[in-house]
Amino acid sequence: MNSQFKKGVIEMCVLHIVAQKDIYGFAVIEAISKEIDVNENTIYPILRRLTEQGYFDTFTEATGIGAPRKYYTITNQGRLHLDEYESEWRKFSKGVFNLLGGEKHER
Amino acid sequence: MKDKYLKEIRILLGLYDITRAEIDDIINDYSQMYDDGRERGLTDAEIIDYLGKPQKIVDELSENYQLCDNNKSRHHHRHSNKIIALMPFLCVIVFFILGRYGYYHPGWVVFLLIPVSGIIFGMSGKNKTHMLTALSPFLVTGIYLIIGFVTHIWHPTWLVFLAVPVIAILNSGKTMRPIETITALSPFVAVTVFFILGNFGYWNPGWLVFMLIPMIGILNMKNKARAFWFEMTFIVAIGVYLYCGYALGRWDYGALAFLLPVIYGVLINDFNIDFFKHDLAVKITAIIAIAIYFVGGIFFNSWGYLWLIFLLVPVVAIIVKGPRKNWFVALSPFIATTIFFVLGYFCDLWTISWLAFLLIPIAGILNK
Numbered sequence: 001m002n003s004q005f006k007k008g009v010i011e012m013c014v015l016h017i018v019a020q021k022d023i024y025g026f027a028v029i030e031a032i033s034k035e036i037d038v039n040e041n042t043i044y045p046i047l048r049r050l051t052e053q054g055y056f057d058t059f060t061e062a063t064g065i066g067a068p069r070k071y072y073t074i075t076n077q078g079r080l081h082l083d084e085y086e087s088e089w090r091k092f093s094k095g096v097f098n099l100l101g102g103e104k105h106e107r
Numbered sequence: 108m109k110d111k112y113l114k115e116i117r118i119l120l121g122l123y124d125i126t127r128a129e130i131d132d133i134i135n136d137y138s139q140m141y142d143d144g145r146e147r148g149l150t151d152a153e154i155i156d157y158l159g160k161p162q163k164i165v166d167e168l169s170e171n172y173q174l175c176d177n178n179k180s181r182h183h184h185r186h187s188n189k190i191i192a193l194m195p196f197l198c199v200i201v202f203f204i205l206g207r208y209g210y211y212h213p214g215w216v217v218f219l220l221i222p223v224s225g226i227i228f229g230m231s232g233k234n235k236t237h238m239l240t241a242l243s244p245f246l247v248t249g250i251y252l253i254i255g256f257v258t259h260i261w262h263p264t265w266l267v268f269l270a271v272p273v274i275a276i277l278n279s280g281k282t283m284r285p286i287e288t289i290t291a292l293s294p295f296v297a298v299t300v301f302f303i304l305g306n307f308g309y310w311n312p313g314w315l316v317f318m319l320i321p322m323i324g325i326l327n328m329k330n331k332a333r334a335f336w337f338e339m340t341f342i343v344a345i346g347v348y349l350y351c352g353y354a355l356g357r358w359d360y361g362a363l364a365f366l367l368p369v370i371y372g373v374l375i376n377d378f379n380i381d382f383f384k385h386d387l388a389v390k391i392t393a394i395i396a397i398a399i400y401f402v403g404g405i406f407f408n409s410w411g412y413l414w415l416i417f418l419l420v421p422v423v424a425i426i427v428k429g430p431r432k433n434w435f436v437a438l439s440p441f442i443a444t445t446i447f448f449v450l451g452y453f454c455d456l457w458t459i460s461w462l463a464f465l466l467i468p469i470a471g472i473l474n475k
Contacts, residue, residue, distance in 0.1 A: 025136060026143035029157050042159030044136065045167035069139055 007046070010038065012089060014046050015074070015082040018056060022073040047072060055081050108151040109141050112161065119165035133168065194224045213256055219245050243274040244467065251461060263302050265451070265461045269295045286326055293323045310411050312352060315345055317414060321368070333375055340368040359405045369397055392423040412452050415445055439470035 010032065017023060017031050029043045050056050055078030060068040074082070113134050120130045137158065144154035158164070198217050205214030223245045247270050255261045273295050297316045304313030322341050328334040344364040351361030373394075396416045403409040403416075418441045425437045443463040450460035 024139070024143070026140040026157070029140070030147075033157060042164045042167055044140070044158065045164060048133070048136075048168065067135070067139060067142075069143075070136060 009089075010036065010043070011046050011050070012082070012085045014043060014050065015055065015078060015085060018072050019074045019079060019082055022059075022071045024069045024071050028072070050078070054078070109138070109145075112141070112151075112155060113137055115161040116164060119161055120168070123165070123169040125169070137164075188228075190228050191225050194221050213252065216249070216252060219248065239274060243271045244464065247271055248461075248465075261461075263306055265447075266299055266302055268447075268461060268464050269299055271464070271467070286323075290323050290327060293320045305411075311358065312349060314410050314414065315348070317417075318345060337368065337371060337375070340371045344368055362401055362405055365397075365401065369394075388427050389420060389424045393420045396420055412448070415448060418445060436470045439467045443467055 013032055013036070014028060017028055023031075025044060025047060028047060029038070032038055032043060047056070051058060051072065055075060056072045057075055058070050058072055060070050062068045116137060117130060117134055120133065125133075140158055141154055144157060149157070198220055201217045202211075202214055205211070205217070223242060227242070247267050251264055251267050254264045254267075258264075273292060297319050300316045301310075301313050304310070304316070318341055322338060325334050325337045325341075328337070344367045347364035348358070348361035351364070352358040355361075396419055399416050400413050403413040422438060422441050425434065443466045446463035446466070447460045450456040450463070454460075
């Protein structure tokens with residue numbers, strides 16, 4: 001798969017995961033790599049970029065052992081961005097699905 | 108493994124226009140994620156698979172930073188290029204105007220403005236510390252010429268040239284640990300102190316300051332007990348050398364005491380300074396250099412100049428490990444130092460031998 005395309009999709013997934021609940025970096029990576037092969041991509045640069053763009057805020061929380069963890073939480077701007085992303089994605093994937101004859105197969 | 112992984116990321120990030128605070132933040136984040144991976148019982152290899160290889164991470168992180176800078180400076184570059192292109196003509200005009208009033212010398216100094224303007228305008232919008240590193244040879248040359256013309260004390264004013272590598276090392280401090288910075292600076296401190304002591308007639312035992320270099324290098328060793336005993340062998344050797352020299356008048360016998368740290372180093376096989384780590388060629392060069400230095404010193408009293416032989420060690424390391432296309436640039440400081448010292452020491456040409464240092468920026472420019 002084209003790596004730019006894959007990166008865009010993963011970015012949407014990262015937004016979606018953080019939108020579900022406040023979460024720390026490694027847990028995001030774990031959640032994504034359960035479903036998608038992310039060997040060629042690195043999640044953290046995406047997390048960092050989305051934070052710099054104002055889609056995420058961060059806060060730290062004590063872990064009991066070791067240094068406090070950095071948590072990511074989605075901002076209003078991030079939610080709007082995710083909504084746009086998801087609606088575009090649904091439209092796009094529906095189109096691809098139709099082109100590949102998905103509906104005919106379903107019938 | 109974690110330290111190595113984080114260190115590699117830090118070093119690679121240091122190559123880009125990223126502030127130290129941002130680098131620290133990124134490293135902290137990776138450190139936390141690494142710990143999270145360990146908490147889940149993953150092996151180091153599995154954690155790195157999850158987090159990504161350092162080069163890949165930095166490639167992706169730096170994409171954003173560089174894109175930002177390029178956008179900002181694209182418009183500015185057009186004007187800068189015009190100034191850079193005009194500068195040689197402006198310098199020629201200024202030079203002839205000064206010459207008409209009898210100032211051809213030192214009016215020629217205006218030609219230094221050509222590379223200086225190239226650096227200032229060519230690097231504008233980029234990291235200011237890198238600009239200072241690039242400008243330092245010209246600033247230092249200016250200082251050297253001013254002091255030289257005014258006071259005619261060319262030697263040891265040339266010592267200001269040591270500021271060039273020192274500035275470069277200090278500016279790269281964000282990618283180095285404090286002890287690594289001190290280790291990198293130690294040769295320049297040693298050379299400066301050596302020449303100051305030499306000027307007061309203390310060439311011997313003034314050369315002992317060069318012992319600072321391995322002694323500081325040893326502080327990088329992980330095994331602290333070994334480092335302690337290694338340091339002790341140097342202290343004992345220096346003590347014996349001074350005792351033999353001052354009390355018995357036999358500096359040559361005293362010099363043999365330095366075999367003690369050499370033998371200890373070989374026995375523990377732990378010359379843990381970076382370039383001693385892997386290559387047999389470098390190790391052999393170091394041992395041969397030490398042997399030649401002491402044999403030459405004892406039999407031909409060549410303590411004052413034969414230290415140049417130690418430059419062979421980094422030279423061999425560069426040839427063995429460095430990328431071939433960068434050889435000339437990487438070797439130029441050592442070639443320049445050798446030409447400079449040989450001309451100055453043997454031909455008493457200190458007043459012009461400093462020109463050899465211009466080889467360093469010339470090599471850099473040619474390589475581009």
